[in-house]
Ligand SMILES: *[C@@H]1O[C@H](CO)[C@@H](O)[C@H](O)[C@H]1NC(C)=O
Ligand SMILES: *[C@@H]1O[C@H](CO)[C@@H](O)[C@H](O)[C@H]1NC(C)=O
Ligand SMILES: *[C@@H]1O[C@H](CO)[C@@H](O)[C@H](O)[C@H]1NC(C)=O
Ligand SMILES: *[C@@H]1O[C@H](CO)[C@@H](O)[C@H](O)[C@H]1NC(C)=O
């Protein structure tokens with residue numbers, strides 16, 4: 001679909017789609033802004049450039065969307081499914097990307113579509129795990145990059161094959177949690193002493209103590225249990241708002257976005273999405289008051305009539321909350337990459 005059609009569609013949808021839930025949700029509107037993609041994931045708002053980055057995993061593409069000019073571009077990364085990408089701090093046109101089981105650095109001028117950008121492998125993980133690939137990742141308060149893996153064999157997800165890793169500024173790797181099944185979530189609180197994490201099939205949001213200096217995590221507890229709240233899907237992507245509440249994508253169920261108070265573990269709000277496969281979310285916009293939500297079309301081929309916006313990236317307006325900054329990876333210049 002070209003941009004012209006997308007803009008037209010967007011205009012139509014602003015009037016069509018206005019899911020009202022009562023209470024706090026009376027003023028919200030949910031607008032499909034870009035798409036469809038097969039499996040859009042990993043939204044990252046870069047506040048320095050006002051760019052929304054996201055990936056289309058199996059298409060092996062990283063997208064850049066300029067919210068001011070509406071410019072949408074992509075790059076293709078050849079090392080396998082592209083699950084996460086964030087800018088490298090202080091280095092123009094450079095990104096760290098999870099592609100297959102490789103953590104890579106790419107050089108891409110986002111004003112051009114580039115199917116063959118310069119790519120260097122920083123580290124390879126899980127090399128003995130045939131079906132593994134990187135999944136979600138985020139940068140911690142000290143600028144280290146955390147990303148976990150998952151096993152994916154066709155439509156099957158063999159459990160307990162994967163791990164969560166931390167990469168320091170010299171790209172030194174530490175294993176933080178192992179084994180996990182489908183590594184997701186990844187949020188730090190504003191006091192920088194707590195880490196929130198999701199292993200999707202466990203249907204729980206976990207909380208750990210976090211040591212800002214060393215990056216160590218300890219004392220795992222359950223913060224929120226989908227089953228206890230009768231939520232039918234699984235937790236996927238997660239983000240935090242400026243008041244410290246968590247926002248979680250409820251994937252594969254009825255298609256919801258949940259707001260959770262981490263101090264009490266209570267469910268504060270449910271936003272119903274017009275699609276069931278809600279994959280991840282991030283606050284963005286110049287005031288960080290728009291919640292961008294990614295979704296999937298993969299696996300919904302027979303459902304498109306009922307879910308015409310499956311695979312779109314949505315913007316949710318009017319939630320009355322703002323997000324906090326998403327950080328770039330602080331990677332030293334002179335490190336030796338190993339193949
Ligand atoms: C880049 O690709 C996007 C998405 O497929 C397309 O909308 C856009 O027109 C392309 N831009 C250029 C400069 O080719
Ligand atoms: C937590 O880390 C962020 C990012 O480095 C920093 O901006 C913030 O000031 C830190 N918060 C506290 C309470 O130190
Ligand atoms: C955590 O580390 C970051 C970066 O060094 C620093 O800005 C922040 O103040 C630290 N936060 C705490 C609570 O120590
Ligand atoms: C962090 O964990 C590493 C590896 O387990 C350990 O060597 C180190 O002492 C820990 N640091 C702190 C401050 O707990």
Ligand SMILES: *[C@@H]1O[C@H](CO)[C@@H](O)[C@H](O)[C@H]1NC(C)=O
Pocket residue numbers: 228229230
């Ligand atoms: C979940 O469903 C059960 C059975 O219908 C009900 O008893 C329980 O109150 C529900 N729990 C919540 C938190 O809604």
